[in-house]
Amino acid sequence: MFDQKNIQQAIDTLKQQFGERLSTSSSVRQQHGHTTTRISNQPPDAVIFAKTTDEVSAILRVCNQTSCPAIAFGTGSSLEGHVNAPFGGVSIDMSSFDKVLTVNHEDLDATVQPGVTREDLNTYLRDTGLFFPIDPGANASIGGMAATRASGTNAVRYGTMKDNVLGMEIVLADGRTIRTGGRSRKSAAGYDLTRLMVGSEGTLGIITELTLRLHSIPDKIAGGICSFPTIRAACNAVIETIQLGIPIARLEMLDPLHVRACNAYSQLNLPEKPLLLVEFHGTSDSVEDDAARFSDICDDHSPSPFHWSDNPDERKKLWKARHDALWAAYALIPGATGFATDVCVPISKLADCIEDTITDIEAAGLTAPIVGHVGDGNFHVLPLAMPDDIDMHHKISEFSGRLTARSLKLGGTCTGEHGIGQGKSIYLRDEMGEAVEIMNDIKTAFDPKNILNPGKIF
Numbered sequence: 001m002f003d004q005k006n007i008q009q010a011i012d013t014l015k016q017q018f019g020e021r022l023s024t025s026s027s028v029r030q031q032h033g034h035t036t037t038r039i040s041n042q043p044p045d046a047v048i049f050a051k052t053t054d055e056v057s058a059i060l061r062v063c064n065q066t067s068c069p070a071i072a073f074g075t076g077s078s079l080e081g082h083v084n085a086p087f088g089g090v091s092i093d094m095s096s097f098d099k100v101l102t103v104n105h106e107d108l109d110a111t112v113q114p115g116v117t118r119e120d121l122n123t124y125l126r127d128t129g130l131f132f133p134i135d136p137g138a139n140a141s142i143g144g145m146a147a148t149r150a151s152g153t154n155a156v157r158y159g160t161m162k163d164n165v166l167g168m169e170i171v172l173a174d175g176r177t178i179r180t181g182g183r184s185r186k187s188a189a190g191y192d193l194t195r196l197m198v199g200s201e202g203t204l205g206i207i208t209e210l211t212l213r214l215h216s217i218p219d220k221i222a223g224g225i226c227s228f229p230t231i232r233a234a235c236n237a238v239i240e241t242i243q244l245g246i247p248i249a250r251l252e253m254l255d256p257l258h259v260r261a262c263n264a265y266s267q268l269n270l271p272e273k274p275l276l277l278v279e280f281h282g283t284s285d286s287v288e289d290d291a292a293r294f295s296d297i298c299d300d301h302s303p304s305p306f307h308w309s310d311n312p313d314e315r316k317k318l319w320k321a322r323h324d325a326l327w328a329a330y331a332l333i334p335g336a337t338g339f340a341t342d343v344c345v346p347i348s349k350l351a352d353c354i355e356d357t358i359t360d361i362e363a364a365g366l367t368a369p370i371v372g373h374v375g376d377g378n379f380h381v382l383p384l385a386m387p388d389d390i391d392m393h394h395k396i397s398e399f400s401g402r403l404t405a406r407s408l409k410l411g412g413t414c415t416g417e418h419g420i421g422q423g424k425s426i427y428l429r430d431e432m433g434e435a436v437e438i439m440n441d442i443k444t445a446f447d448p449k450n451i452l453n454p455g456k457i458f
Contacts, residue, residue: 010062032071033083034076035076036076044071048092053171064449072092080419081422082419108213109212119139133215134155147197147202149199158215169207181194204443206452222279224277226305231354232355233301233302237298242375247280247281250278251374252322252373254275275321277322278308291306291308329382332369339400341381341382342417343404349377353412369381404427421456425458
């Protein structure tokens, strides 16, 4: 699909322009093909550490002229092979794009470069009374979060990246630079290219600047936990909470296996039953009212008490199981590799989907804890297997296919927040049907030579 001679020509040309900021070191290349799941590492042929929009533009002009693949790289925390280079080419490292450019306190927005991480941004904003709410768990770059349409634990209240990106500066495949959106909170001017770029996974352009919606830090934050006798009882509590309009900021669930893992890893003593963890944001009065209403719901669905606190240290203790969940899961099988996957269904179907998934896990003989952003119907499964256990890897792949089919049958999606990348591309047509052809047409219009992150989504 891509000629190695052309790729080498691009690298030679770019080496003249960038000197030591272009690396062909094996270790550097491996770092930029890294993925955080069992998807194999596919390193690029070279890595360029870009510093300005003009440099990104120059790189893409060369890559476009020589038909050389170009892959944007943020922090490498994506889960579906987004930064891999299956056809070789050039990885453009955006970590030097790490400046917060402006913060507009009155309008609750900020303009940042794509290499700024979410933790760095919130540290910068700490004394302003504002924060950026999207929290996918990893300390991902803002550009990567936009490219994969990230969401995470706060999405039930604050939405996902598509709701919090107002505008972008983007370099197209041929090196042209465009701006989409702006600082106004709404616009009816033409196609919404900002929303098109959010979630495009680096296949339509490379983001070099973003304008973000910010939110006021709440006066009061409270957190709490409650155990439930069954998955269905926990899910029914979730459904009732959402239907009654209680403004939950976070609403997470751990299945019994994940609770057991957290007990062992974090030295907790929680009942090994489905666990809901919630967080409320607001004023002192509203938080207390929300917690009381949620407690009433818990009383209807569980004999266990709802424990909550607005004390920061106590709240941290209550949420410790969730904060340590990933490492606790890996500790179930020391040395294992995780196959992180996620689906999302309408909340009315959540109990059916999770119950059937647990039955499937047990029947297949898998070790696969579940954690869910259940306030919006999204849950994650982490099947574990030793790296050399080929038979178990095959079982996990088959399980992943059944999980996706189950979600689609219930009116859901093959991915709530991980994105398509390489890992979910085989399921996209099952979900989208002929709409995939329209996506392909859009890709061709933006990138006729298919140099931008090829091998992803389609």
